[in-house]
Amino acid sequence: MRNKLTGLLLILFSASGLFAESPELSESVKESFFALDNLFIFFCAVLVIFMQPGFALVETGFNSSKNAVNILFKNVIDLCVGVLLYFFVGYGLMYGAPIIEGFFAWGGSGIADFDGVVEGGALLPQVDFLFQVAFAATAATIVSGAVAGRLNFKAYLIYSAVITGLIYPISGFWKWGGGWLDAMGFYDFAGSIVVHSVGGFAGLAAAIVLGPRIGRFAKDGTPKAIPGHNLPLATLGVFILWVGWFGFNPGSQLAIAGKANTEAVMLIATNTTLAAAAGGLFAMILTWILHKKPELSMALNGILAGLVGITANCDGVTNIEAIIIGSVAGILVVLGVKMLDRLRIDDPVGAWPVHGLNGLWGGIATAIFAEYGPIEEGSSIIYGNTIAQLTGSIVIPIWAFVTMFLLFLVLKKIGILRVSREEELKGLDIGEHGEEAYNGFQIFTIE
Amino acid sequence: MRNKLTGLLLILFSASGLFAESPELSESVKESFFALDNLFIFFCAVLVIFMQPGFALVETGFNSSKNAVNILFKNVIDLCVGVLLYFFVGYGLMYGAPIIEGFFAWGGSGIADFDGVVEGGALLPQVDFLFQVAFAATAATIVSGAVAGRLNFKAYLIYSAVITGLIYPISGFWKWGGGWLDAMGFYDFAGSIVVHSVGGFAGLAAAIVLGPRIGRFAKDGTPKAIPGHNLPLATLGVFILWVGWFGFNPGSQLAIAGKANTEAVMLIATNTTLAAAAGGLFAMILTWILHKKPELSMALNGILAGLVGITANCDGVTNIEAIIIGSVAGILVVLGVKMLDRLRIDDPVGAWPVHGLNGLWGGIATAIFAEYGPIEEGSSIIYGNTIAQLTGSIVIPIWAFVTMFLLFLVLKKIGILRVSREEELKGLDIGEHGEEAYNGFQIFTIE
Amino acid sequence: MRNKLTGLLLILFSASGLFAESPELSESVKESFFALDNLFIFFCAVLVIFMQPGFALVETGFNSSKNAVNILFKNVIDLCVGVLLYFFVGYGLMYGAPIIEGFFAWGGSGIADFDGVVEGGALLPQVDFLFQVAFAATAATIVSGAVAGRLNFKAYLIYSAVITGLIYPISGFWKWGGGWLDAMGFYDFAGSIVVHSVGGFAGLAAAIVLGPRIGRFAKDGTPKAIPGHNLPLATLGVFILWVGWFGFNPGSQLAIAGKANTEAVMLIATNTTLAAAAGGLFAMILTWILHKKPELSMALNGILAGLVGITANCDGVTNIEAIIIGSVAGILVVLGVKMLDRLRIDDPVGAWPVHGLNGLWGGIATAIFAEYGPIEEGSSIIYGNTIAQLTGSIVIPIWAFVTMFLLFLVLKKIGILRVSREEELKGLDIGEHGEEAYNGFQIFTIE
Amino acid sequence: MKLVTAYIRPEKLNDVKEALGDADIKKMSVTNSLGCGQQGGYTETYRGVDMQINLLKKVRIEIALNEDYVETAINAIIKGAKTGNIGDGKIFVTDIIRCIRIRTEEEGEKAIG
Amino acid sequence: MKLVTAYIRPEKLNDVKEALGDADIKKMSVTNSLGCGQQGGYTETYRGVDMQINLLKKVRIEIALNEDYVETAINAIIKGAKTGNIGDGKIFVTDIIRCIRIRTEEEGEKAIG
Amino acid sequence: MKLVTAYIRPEKLNDVKEALGDADIKKMSVTNSLGCGQQGGYTETYRGVDMQINLLKKVRIEIALNEDYVETAINAIIKGAKTGNIGDGKIFVTDIIRCIRIRTEEEGEKAIG
Ligand SMILES: Nc1ncnc2c1ncn2[C@@H]1O[C@H](COP(=O)(O)OP(=O)(O)O)[C@@H](O)[C@H]1O
Numbered sequence A, B, C: 001m002r003n004k005l006t007g008l009l010l011i012l013f014s015a016s017g018l019f020a021e022s023p024e025l026s027e028s029v030k031e032s033f034f035a036l037d038n039l040f041i042f043f044c045a046v047l048v049i050f051m052q053p054g055f056a057l058v059e060t061g062f063n064s065s066k067n068a069v070n071i072l073f074k075n076v077i078d079l080c081v082g083v084l085l086y087f088f089v090g091y092g093l094m095y096g097a098p099i100i101e102g103f104f105a106w107g108g109s110g111i112a113d114f115d116g117v118v119e120g121g122a123l124l125p126q127v128d129f130l131f132q133v134a135f136a137a138t139a140a141t142i143v144s145g146a147v148a149g150r151l152n153f154k155a156y157l158i159y160s161a162v163i164t165g166l167i168y169p170i171s172g173f174w175k176w177g178g179g180w181l182d183a184m185g186f187y188d189f190a191g192s193i194v195v196h197s198v199g200g201f202a203g204l205a206a207a208i209v210l211g212p213r214i215g216r217f218a219k220d221g222t223p224k225a226i227p228g229h230n231l232p233l234a235t236l237g238v239f240i241l242w243v244g245w246f247g248f249n250p251g252s253q254l255a256i257a258g259k260a261n262t263e264a265v266m267l268i269a270t271n272t273t274l275a276a277a278a279g280g281l282f283a284m285i286l287t288w289i290l291h292k293k294p295e296l297s298m299a300l301n302g303i304l305a306g307l308v309g310i311t312a313n314c315d316g317v318t319n320i321e322a323i324i325i326g327s328v329a330g331i332l333v334v335l336g337v338k339m340l341d342r343l344r345i346d347d348p349v350g351a352w353p354v355h356g357l358n359g360l361w362g363g364i365a366t367a368i369f370a371e372y373g374p375i376e377e378g379s380s381i382i383y384g385n386t387i388a389q390l391t392g393s394i395v396i397p398i399w400a401f402v403t404m405f406l407l408f409l410v411l412k413k414i415g416i417l418r419v420s421r422e423e424e425l426k427g428l429d430i431g432e433h434g435e436e437a438y439n440g441f442q443i444f445t446i447e
Numbered sequence D, E, F: 001m002k003l004v005t006a007y008i009r010p011e012k013l014n015d016v017k018e019a020l021g022d023a024d025i026k027k028m029s030v031t032n033s034l035g036c037g038q039q040g041g042y043t044e045t046y047r048g049v050d051m052q053i054n055l056l057k058k059v060r061i062e063i064a065l066n067e068d069y070v071e072t073a074i075n076a077i078i079k080g081a082k083t084g085n086i087g088d089g090k091i092f093v094t095d096i097i098r099c100i101r102i103r104t105e106e107e108g109e110k111a112i113g
């Protein structure tokens, strides 16, 4: 997102140059633009942070009750760990001065002071950090659903530190920090690839290394369902995520003041809604056809898929295109879930079909549908050109997949990857935390 | 809401006329007004969309666990369907150019481009759509509570398309599109009648055509309680609705910049809170007197009743009057629930007492308490005059009731209205969706 | 918060003095500052009101299912009662004209009209009330967790009226109304002491007078756990509170327009997040060491502790200091819980360790870490000086503790304090309200 | 004294209670149960995966009775629970050797009712 | 060998467990149950409608015992569960023909304890 | 006819069902249960306080059988449920006097299977 600042500042600079006559007054006007834009990002950051309980509820609701505490805890603690790690390390890696040109940067630990000019589009580093850290936490927390029911809690803490501290910021720099992918014209408005596919492919790596939960596939490989234990919570989670996405996408415009910004923000918001609606509807229709019954859990996944798919391109497509992108996403997510079942990969909440596969779709849909200008005035490189989109949409997922695959492999080697068979059967809540999610309720966790 | 734009623009125009000296600077000031107002509506639209899970939770919590997935699904899918239908049809019907003067309009499918002047009060069509569609979804989703536990899912999809695509936009045009009710001075600030009574009376029609759930009334007609299965979720839902109402009512001012707007928004917000509080308190007191124990579920209904009652008039009454309106609403809702029981109408969540009856009350309270100027300068017709209020408060509910009654009758005739007796007894979650809400939990749904 | 207005207005006044050349234009600029600041507070007020369900869920989730309705009801009704009482009495007591200089004030019932100048920082009384009442409701609702499972519902209603109508506003006046604590330089930015320690110590008083729940301590005094029944809800509650705190702390700046304000708001927001994260992490680490397993419920308490600890000083500390304050809070809350167990005081949700003890910590950390200027230009009294901080951090908790101790003692004398033994064993939901939270679920409430 | 234990369809509980009530049998204990039987279970899909549900929800009723009520009880249960479809359930009768009413410490036949 | 089955008030479970423990009886199985009996149920209101609750929450305890412990067990249960009010519950004693400890495959009287 | 009642570890239910299925025993009823036994319970902490859990989660299986299947059933249960550790559970066998299939009103040995 950040690299769009330059263009933006240009517009504003020229505007502010006109304020010659009344300097103090124009100062005040700039202050109001400044306050507006920072307020807007603050508001959006709050919404994105609100996505955290959304993820927590979706993942918890879609899993067994015996692992609910563990999943909740992962979503709580990856935010805590993520905030601190991103503060000390990640933020500096993602938006720092290049050390290896285009590939690796460092901008120091913590948050720099504001040394900009007070005017529209000039974001305070404190609120920029807040907005950015919420994105980092999103990338991290996507994985907790994919590894539900069998990952050792310590392994999750390590994973969560590594992804928010290193993996996400480094590939983030390639695009939003102004690195090589940005230079070739790769476009990812709010992070279909940069955020969601990183989480989704990290989750896929984890699911593969971990192996499926006991009982998820019969000896002959037939998939067997382990149904979620609390669909009301999962549904609430999806609604919260939908609402939170109004921070995620519109906020990535990074400014609201100035006609162009105001218009962009509102188009983004509506496109986001249309894609979500189409995703939900088409996922429902497809499961209705395939399984004879409309399934809530897949419609919910469809909504999320639509949201992920529109994330990269919501500022560059029309309303109708947004509906198309969402519809395709809703279909893809259903097929993605089926594909994992074929491959005997156990991803309990559909983290990969939703965030990985549809993150990819978002990146590619950008090349198909969205229209952007050149990356710099006069440059012949167009943002969102097909080659750049394909490159970015392949390289970043691979980066996330490979590094995480290795990490989980190491954790496996040192024996802290997966809980014992007995612990898995009894549930991680008792095993890892000595706490039950629903004390007193009679629950029949076995079938 | 929209028809207030004209007045507003007038104010701003005159203000902007004064910026003669420094055209570029004044342009910037207008841009900041523009950004502010659009940001404000965006913020409010997000809050109104957040009401959707509020409704989902209230309705789910107040019904049996065996129908939870079905209710959640209805709330998920009516938003998806509603967004798309309102995009393609409803929005154009509600805010289009008159075809039959005052009664019926068409403004084209989709969202028009912005061709206004950048200044305070000029809303971008994209965000206006977002705000409006959230209102349409609210009107639609109210019904899902009233039909819980017995309506066929397909029938709900059809209903939901018809109400957001046709019924709501048409009567919405009569008032907010500038139709005949608006012309006679009918006033409904944020939709006690236009939104809530439409949903409430549609729900009543559905409940009558459908008939009560099995076991809801004994053979001799005595009502028997079918208690809600998850009051924590229902309570959370009410809190979310309360919070969402801060988008619903204040947002209906459609602008915040400019002293008059800023003052109006804040008065509306506080009035909304006071009415909700009074509604909750008085509903509790009345049930305490009548049933010897303070009942949570009725206090929650009381809060919602207060919110609905104040919706039409929150910008035109004093704080004390808001408290009075809320208190009456809290009492009315309790009596309304009792009345339905007498009439052997089964409305599981009290959709009609809350939204129908108190929508009516809101419309009438506007005539009693609120004060407004003439509908146009020089006109002798005063907004909120008794005749107009009575007309609007009768005609719109009748419109919703009759059209929906017919629709449900047709659905009944073609045999897709109600699920089979066996399915109803086992629960719609298994019957319609093959999914259970609380897998593994031991639940005793029979008494 | 309010007494900072003066300083703020000064800044703005000087700025507005410069608008001599173009009076109408400068009027418009002021209007946009005015709209911005009021919008900002409105936004923050909504977030703070959203904290109410956060508290409701945390307290409900951390208690037995048999008392869930009762706890929810308390959180619903203390908001209703609180809004009305604070409207009629509390607001006037807290921000009125002094009657006993520095100690007691009265500003009339209800909300005054706005008679200020339209400019940045000038808050409309209607939105100021909304923001303030949300704080009052917070102070009140903290107690409902500490008394869970045994307090008579009537007693809670009385308590709730007294605290929002009298106790909180009176001590609130001492600081935020400009009373004696403010005059001596006591600083409490957003209410570690003024709000949280009032609630926390009122809760402590209540817990002591009430005595522990049956079975909470064995005959020999060994504490016995009565585990919470719904950790997913409790976790959701903590996330909601975290999100709500973005209204609580940043909003207490009371303005966002103007560089100083914008910067302050964003620093506050990030500090709040960092302290929460550190609190959660350190509470988890400490319980991991002490109990061999990382406990979710303590990590959740740790997050809240971090939030409470940073509340007094979030505008005056650096990011690193915020992390330190949060870390200490996370440790303190674990020790505080242990301390209560030693003292055989039964505080089911840790209201005192979180809000009382860490409220204190916030007050004292202000003296240690934060830096502020003199209370008035030229004055030798520095805001946040050690003596003032110690005084305020001792006097206000004592005020809350003693008055509430007496109130609960009186309620005990007249025999309406505690429910009967039989009712307590069966649960207050049936006993007080005749409603069950989870109808149909098989729950085993006994062990 | 005999104990009549019946496994029935949950949705038939009310009918069974009514039929028993008509036969003046008003004391019983009811528990949730999951049953495997001839009914064989059914197949649902969850996220596109077939899910073989073969423990079906049943309700278990226990009625302690004096000898001469057993036939009446069985008939009432059949009356209330029978649909004629697979899955209607079973009734088992076992012997009770002693029966004590806790409240009064009465024992035997007079304690049962 | 005998099986002692008792239906008691849920809030009395702890007292019963204690009384049994004092009598050195420490093995048992406990289930949730809903009971109809003389207690007759009670009436609540829900949203203003009378709600006749006539299946009351009870807890069911099963204790397998050797003959000579039966009397002790019954007395302990009565001691823990009796309030003297309607609804205190019942105790039924039935015969066990065989008893096997799964862990050791021991059978008979030595397997029971 | 006999009733075989077994208390087993919940996580062993699937193994037991499989073992029974292999022995051609496919009808049963299953309930949740909480058990006290030699296993003694375990200690958790909740908010820093020791929490003595001494009612452990067990699953109760009831199988009504004709005489000649009893031994097979017992062996299958042991096969599926045994871990050799304390807490494996118990099997009790009791007599059934009558058995009725509600659907057909058949009685006796042919009704049981
Ligand atoms: N032999 C048995 N032992 C224990 N429970 C049984 C037995 N046979 C049937 N049941 C119970 O009765 C229920 C209905 O039995 P089922 O065989 O499906 O019906 P039907 O009586 O129509 O053949 C089962 O789900 C199970 O709970």
Ligand SMILES: Nc1ncnc2c1ncn2[C@@H]1O[C@H](COP(=O)(O)OP(=O)(O)O)[C@@H](O)[C@H]1O
Binding pocket: D027, D028, D029, D030, D062, D063, D064, D065, D101, D102, D103, D112, D113, E007, E034, E035, E036, E037, E038, E039, E040, E056, E058, E085, E086, E087, E088, E089, E090
């Ligand atoms: N004949 C019976 N068969 C099965 N359960 C019974 C029978 N009689 C009593 N119970 C159980 O015992 C509980 C208490 O019985 P109740 O008649 O209310 O008490 P009391 O023993 O004081 O008359 C009932 O709720 C029911 O669970």
Ligand SMILES: Nc1ncnc2c1ncn2[C@@H]1O[C@H](COP(=O)(O)OP(=O)(O)O)[C@@H](O)[C@H]1O
Binding pocket: E027, E028, E029, E030, E062, E063, E064, E065, E101, E102, E103, E112, E113, F007, F034, F035, F036, F037, F038, F039, F040, F056, F058, F085, F086, F087, F088, F089, F090
């Ligand atoms: N005498 C008994 N009466 C009733 N239930 C029993 C009895 N003995 C054991 N059980 C049940 O069997 C379970 C396992 O028993 P336990 O003694 O812990 O195992 P083990 O058979 O290995 O000694 C207990 O939790 C309880 O549910």
